[in-house]
Amino acid sequence: MLAQLLLMVPRALWCCDKYECNEFTYKFAEEIRRQSFGAVTPGYDFMARLRSGMELILPPNAHELAHNRLHVSITNTKTRENYLVSSFSSREDLIKVTQVLLASSFVPIYAGLKPVEYQGQKWVDGGLTNSLPILPVGRTVTISPFSGRLDISPQDKGQLDLYINITNQDIMLSVANLVRLNQALFPPSKRKMESLYQDGFDDAIKFLLKENWFE
Secondary structure (H helix, E strand, O other), rough: HHHHHHHHOOOOOOOHHHHHHHHHHHHHHHHHHHOHHHHOOOOOOOHHHHHHHHHHHHOHHHHHHHHHOEEEEEEEOOOOOEEEEEOOOOHHHOOOOOOHHHHHHOOOOOOOOOEEHHHHOOEEEHHHOOOOOOOOOOOOOEOOOEEOOOEOOOOOOOOOEEEEEEEEEEEOHHHHHHHHHHHOOOOHHHHHHHHHHHHHHHHHHHHHHHHHOOO
């Protein structure tokens, strides 16, 4: 959702849209925390709630702004192949429950049992087959909430230099990453989320300064 926001509502970085997005995220997380078993609680529709947030935040011409700029990684359930989608015929094609952005967020069991339908086929999260797509042209800046060999990510100190490759992403084997995985599936408190938000912002600034891309 962050990638969509930066592409389609760039003013969100400094005005009310940012707070609207943040507010939805915090409320969404609080709603999940209230569930007995988090997002996997029977009867809780994680995908419908996520869709409502996308429809609230994205502008009417979101599909035009995203064309050939936003690349969404999805996995075909039949062939188990990864696809990158970057062309969208309408706003509905971009965000509706039967379309790709929801497919990119569909983690089986956690987000439900029924895969998302798009162009007559069924899809799930692209991270299951390629969690770090690299575009063929230009430089792809790699970002992850997990510590690993990436451009922007948390840097765990005092850890053994051991990594595991998970669907094209080198992740450090550490207790801190296990904690992050738990936080990704079961959102922590708002205060902790605000702290993680600030950590991610600081990591991004460090990278931009290192590359001389930021003044």
